[in-house]
Amino acid sequence: MSGTSGSWSQPAQTEAQIIVLCDTAPDGTVTGFLRQVSYRGGLLVSTADTGLDGSSPYTVAGVVSLCGTGSGGRYSVEQQVLCDQDIADGEVMASVSFLRRYIIDSRTGAQVGLPQDVQLNGITPYETTGSVVADCSSISAIVPPDPCSSITPGTLAPTWAANHTPFPDSSTVSRTVPLLVTFPQPVSVSASVATVNGQPASLVLVSGTTYSVVTTAKISPCTAVSATVQPVTTGGCPEGAYTSPAETTHPLSPAYAWGWNPSGRLGDGTTTQRQTPVPQASGDDTHFVTIDGGAQGFSLAIDDTGRVWGWGVGGYGQLAGGQTVDALSPALSLMPSGVGAAGIAAAANTAAFLSTEGRVYTAGYGALGQLGTGGTASRSTWSAVTFPGAATISKITAGVDHLLALSDTGDVYGWGYDGYGNASGTTALTNVLSPARVAFPAGTVITDIAAGSYFNVAVDTDGQVWTWGLDNYQQLGDGDPDTATSFAPAQITLPAGVTAATVYAGYYNASLITPDGQLYVWGSNVWGSAGQGTTTPVTAASPTLVTLPDSTVGMAWGTDSAIALTSAGEVYTWGYGGSGQMANGSVDAVNPAPLLVTALPDGVAPTSVAACDYGNFVTVGTQC
Known part of the structure; x- marks a missing residue:
């Protein structure tokens, strides 16, 4: 083939x-x-x-x-x-x-x-x-290399820090994220084991190699918390156990609030009207020492580290956070670098704070000159205000659309809307775009000031009281039944033997506290805001004593309502209560006699009181 x-x-x-x-x-x-x-x-x-x-x-x-x-x-x-x-x-x-x-x-x-x-x-x-x-001619077992042999004790030794970040989804008197831990290198959050006070916890990445220690249950106030973490590297290697120093959770809310609440006026994270006190929603590591309520829906606060917070209406940038949005919970403003706050003032839509160095910063609505920067533009961040002679300021206060400042030499400066002489103390009636000195008789040295809606109150070194501006509800306290505007500061007559230490002003009312803690008020009494137990007459034309069981250490005015703090640590309210301002669970409009606020939580020790238009605030102590 x-x-x-x-x-x-x-x-x-x-x-x-x-x-x-x-x-x-x-x-x-x-x-x-x-x-x-x-x-x-x-x-x-x-x-x-x-x-x-x-x-x-x-x-x-x-x-x-x-x-x-x-x-x-x-x-x-x-x-x-x-x-x-x-x-x-x-x-x-x-x-x-x-x-x-x-x-x-x-x-x-x-x-x-x-x-x-x-x-x-x-x-x-x-x-x-x-x-x-090793090979098929031997029966000796092979020990594989240990992938964790390079991990030596102390490789993942962390640093710890208390967590001061607010958490909107947690209670203001308890928290789930008490500590921050930072490792030298990333760790496995799924493999690492964490506990807080012996209870299960977990790690949540914040950024870089920093993690939050998150508990499964909220931690009570005034609790010493300590975390233990057994970290595991991203390569699966465990390395020891580390325990943090003890940190104590703050005892209480940054403040308590009640009353009318559209746009988050109360800062409790909601828009629900409150007829009894509720805690604000800033997390229990934020503690407010001072609050000032605005005339039309926003408020400011200073925390114990000198930072300024704001909440409520924010459409003009008055919360000073670089935005023009409302905030239902206190929002931290964008503080100038290295600057701390010593005082605050909230107008209708304009914010101001006084620095620890005696300088003034403003933000928000400025169309009427309220920012005091020489222009009329609104701003959503803080701007410094310049005063004649580079005056050092010791106090600021705000009305509806004007602001006042008191210098350390006893001079008063005003700016903003001036339709009643309230900003300038003159008959010019032209909006004041930069701080202008308000003239008092020669030799007068002012020690305290308060701006009302469109009027002002001041007290001098002799304890005498001066008022000027709008007088449509006898808020100037001059005893004259007419309602004529006073364009320049004028001294009013006080009851025999009475002198003033501090003064306060609201929408239609004003008041003074004497050196021994007696409280005198004047102005509107339509809703009982004169605190006399009656609404007759409808105004108090002269300073009138309000009877409280103990001396008064501080007070504030809302719109036709008042709130006061006594030396016994008790809080009283009176006047208009149609939005729950009395804190007694009712919305009764007329409340002419002071009512003791009994609805604050047990153990709360009020340190100051404040009011916005239809809401009230109480700051509290930090001791457990």
Whole structure:
């Protein structure tokens, strides 16, 4: 038979090679990965990319380059030929040789991830079934490298800090995130174990290598909290246990509030009208020491670190946070660098604070000159106000659309709306765009001031009281039954033997407190805001004593309502209560006699009182 002769050769064997490559992403991040390359007969058959642990698929994100140690890179592959032996009664029943690969971080010498077992062809995964020994002629077990051998005690020693960030979703008298912990390197939040006071907790990444320690249950006020964390590296290596120093949670809310609440006037995180006191929603690590309520829906506060907060209406930027939005909860303003606040003043839509160095900053509505910066533009961040002669200011106060400042030498400055002489103390009736000195008789030194809606009150070194501005409800207290505007400061007549230490002003009322704590009021009495137990007459034209069980240490005016704090730590309210201002659970409009506020939580120690148009505030002490 004839035919063509031929030849036969054994089919080419498939060969495999594993390469460690580096993937450089557009943002500069470099990630190592494995590329398994298969050849047959010298020709490329396939490639497969996996993570450094050899298990999960890997997708290239940027530029690929060789990064094995042979090229001066970070990762390299080491492998051993091992033997998987099935041993019974000391006899080798079966044995299979296989490759075990390790990814080594050449920078630390540590193993990265878990070793990868493959068949001798370098491609097919292999799963051991028996004892692993060095080779198939030995039954001595192989001890694999410890990937955590480079983790020494103290490697993850953290630093701790109390957490002062407000949490809107947590109670203001308890919290779930009491501490922050920062490690020298990232840790595994899922593998790390945390407890707070022995109760389960977890880690939540804040940024970088800083984590919140989050409890499963809220922590009560006045509680010493200590966290213990057993961190685990992202490579799965545990490293000791670390316990924080004890931190005590603050005892109470930053303040309590009640009354009318559209746009978040009360700062309790809602718009619900409150007829009894509720805690504000700032987190219990924020403690307010001073509050000033505005005339039309927003308020300001200073915390115990000198920062200014605001809440309520914010459409003109009066919350000074760089935005023009309302805030249902107290929002921290953008404080000038290195500046702390010593005083605050809230007008209708304009905010001001007095720095510890005696400078004034304003924000919000400025169309009538209320910002005092020489223009009429509104601003959503703080701007410094310049005073004649670089005067140092000791107090600020605000009406509806004008503001006053008192210097450390006893001079008074005003700016803003001046329709009743309330800003300038003159008959010019032109809006004042920059602070202007208000003239008093020669030799008069003023020690305290208060701005009402469109009028003002001041007290001098002799304890005498001066008033000027609008008088439509006898708020000037001059005893004259007419309602004529007084464009310049005029001294009013006080009851025999009475002198003033401090003065206060509201929408239609004003008041003074004597050196021994007696409270005298004047102005509107339509809703009983004169505190005389009756609404007759409808105005109090002269200072009239309000009887309280103890001396008065502070008070504030809303719109036709009053709130006072006594030396016994008791709070009283009177006047208009149609929005719950009396704090007694009712909305009775007429309340002509002072009512004791009994609805504050047990243990609350009021330190000051404040009022906005139809709401009241009480700050509280910090002692547990």
